[in-house]
Amino acid sequence: MLAFTALLVLAVHLGPVLGSPVLQVALQASNQKPRGLHGRFLQITDMHPDPYYAPRSSEKTSCHRKKGKKANNQAGLYGTPYSDCDSPFKLTNLTFNFLDKKWASEVDFVIWTGDNARHDNDPKLPRTPDEIYNLNREVASRMKEVFTSRGIPVVPSLGNNDVWRPNGITNEFSQIWSTFIPFPYLQVFQRGAYYSVEVIPNEVAAISLNTMYFYDSNKAVGGCPFKNRDDPGNLQLDWLEVQLKLYRDRNMQVWITGHVPPSPGNYFPDCYTRYAELSLRFQDTVLGHLFGHMNADHFGFVEAIDLEFTPDETETDKDKKKHVTLYDELLEEYSTIPTKAKDLDFAEYAVINVAPPVVPNPYLPSFRIFSYNVSGTDGARRAPKTTGKRRHGHKRGEHGNREALCKLKKNRETWKCFLNETWYSDPGAPSRSNQQYTPLGYAQVCHARTDKVRALICRVQYYIPNRELTGANKTHRPRFKLEYLTFVPSMLHPDDQDATSEFHYPIPLQHLPRSLREPGVTKSRYAPYELVDLTIPSWVGLAQRLGDSTQRQLRRRFRKYMYMGGEEG
Known part of the structure; x- marks a missing residue:
């Protein structure tokens, strides 16, 4: 062989x-x-x-x-x-x-x-x-x-x-x-x-x-x-x-x-x-x-x-x-x-x-x-x-x-x-x-019962929240929910984008949470990392920030996403 x-x-x-x-x-x-x-x-x-x-x-x-x-x-x-x-x-x-x-x-x-x-x-x-x-x-x-x-x-x-x-x-x-x-x-x-x-x-x-x-x-x-x-x-x-x-x-x-x-x-x-x-x-x-x-x-x-x-x-x-x-x-x-x-x-x-x-x-x-x-x-x-x-x-x-x-x-x-x-x-x-x-980025998906936040998206992570799994029954199925985005919110609305076309948007607008569907958003709880792409320099830059012990809030978010709210198994 x-x-x-x-x-x-x-x-x-x-x-x-x-x-x-x-x-x-x-x-x-x-x-x-x-x-x-x-x-x-x-x-x-x-x-x-x-x-x-x-x-x-x-x-x-x-x-x-x-x-x-x-x-x-x-x-x-x-x-x-x-x-x-x-x-x-x-x-x-x-x-x-x-x-x-x-x-x-x-x-x-x-x-x-x-x-x-x-x-x-x-x-x-x-x-x-x-x-x-x-x-x-x-x-x-x-x-x-x-x-x-x-x-x-x-x-x-x-x-x-x-x-x-x-x-x-x-x-x-x-x-x-x-x-x-x-x-x-x-x-x-x-x-x-x-x-x-x-x-x-x-x-x-x-x-x-x-x-x-x-x-x-x-x-x-x-x-x-x-x-x-x-x-x-x-x-x-x-x-x-x-x-x-x-x-x-x-x-x-x-x-x-x-x-x-x-x-x-x-x-x-x-x-x-x-x-x-x-x-x-x-x-x-x-x-x-x-x-x-x-x-x-x-x-x-x-x-x-x-x-x-x-x-x-x-x-x-x-x-x-x-x-x-x-x-x-x-x-x-x-x-x-x-x-x-x-x-x-x-x-x-x-x-x-x-x-x-x-x-x-x-x-x-x-x-x-x-x-x-x-x-x-x-x-x-x-x-x-x-x-x-x-x-x-x-x-x-x-x-x-x-x-x-x-x-x-x-x-x-x-x-x-x-x-x-x-x-x-x-x-x-x-x-x-x-x-x-x-x-450019990714989307992670999780389960959510509400339909206000739709499925997976570019540079976003989705998962099924614990409450959705434990609360699901034969009548109410769990649904996937947006967890976080890796990108800068302003990139969701390209300046030169034809308003009638969704094809070249990083994320189709209908898949975005309502708070991100309109142009002009500069900060969002869905976008803690603000990476403009997923190149090696971007990942190194994020690692440098996480390696800085003064970045406590960023570290907390990273750990939360890493274990999805749980403890290391």
Whole structure:
């Protein structure tokens, strides 16, 4: 299996010379006439439908049986927030029905980042391969019904709870997802569960990774060791490098997607090193990185510093980290970003966006709509903060000569000593400044019973509030509600916009809360971040503000959105 994948990678490398059928078909597919674009796409993740979910059952049984002794211990009709229970099918169907009615005709493609089976550990109802596959078939069927039937590309990724064993599942998923995987990549998928889709032909691609080969909880893989080039993680990263080179040569832009987000805490060290290097090397080609899994709304960075050698951690250091929350870790990370312009190089950063889940476990159900630039260049951008002192919140690398460090026995056969390719960074690239296809913002959705606030919107986050889930019944269904916007309110009403046309508004006016539908609004409780786009400089600027301990109100808002009003699970 691995040998075939290696040969396939080589064939793609030599495609222009050998006339590779895989490459020829991919290029032919790219000549399709582009669809009319709305400038929006959906990211949805971690649905975790549970066929055994029983309303009014006890949370202590994973919401499967026994009536809860108290009302606040009983499973709700549409889900049980802040609990260990997965999603009832009522919630899954409600979400798809809402998307079908409100947004399916308003988006250009769908990024679907995995975990479509329950993840509870109920010993009386152990999960089986058949159950996992059937749940994935159910969700895939709804995706086809709502999106692919309209010609909208859907790009799924394998989640850790979609996997029964590390091997033997890719053939099954190649059948379950046959509608979504382009034929040229079918053999690649069957042998590794990763592939690529041109979501805007000849312009923008989405690369779906199998993060199970990088995930350090997967003990069936080797963790991308330099000495084992046939390790599944290494083969996938070889393939990713080929894809990025091909797309860059074609002057295309790319979204990288997957389930488990890249971080030193999630990935094997060598896998993370290689992922970080590719992210930074192809910064001019990669629009962004979209992941799920963490069940908490946040963003982080891959940094050039991650490619340096760091001192070995002591057991005491590791024990301390176990008691640090994700929120505190992020603030520490943000606080280390230089605040003086002369110390800040945007070429050394890539942004990792992690979306919250549909499952109300451990927080509240949500999904996200991104908007992106389909009208060309717009140079307006808020400059990041460039004053203040640099903070030193984590190890910034060992002092010493790189060549000397690579001669040490512990370092000489690690990827950090062999990644010396030229980086492609460009201040004018769509990831760095507002150009065609630059991401502008997102919308997160939540459940709300009132209809005054409508569904998902560009640069907005929506979710289902707790009171809506717990108060829902057969008569009153919960509804999704706007949680927050990432953008500046004045950008909702472009000065040169034809008043009779809604197509190029960042958000169709009918989807805005009433307080934002009229021009002239400069401040809003829905817009705490005021980002004019989602470029790397904008995210770095937000991180700098969050890293400032005097920004207490901003930090409170960030934490509230991160955990949706709950505590870290």
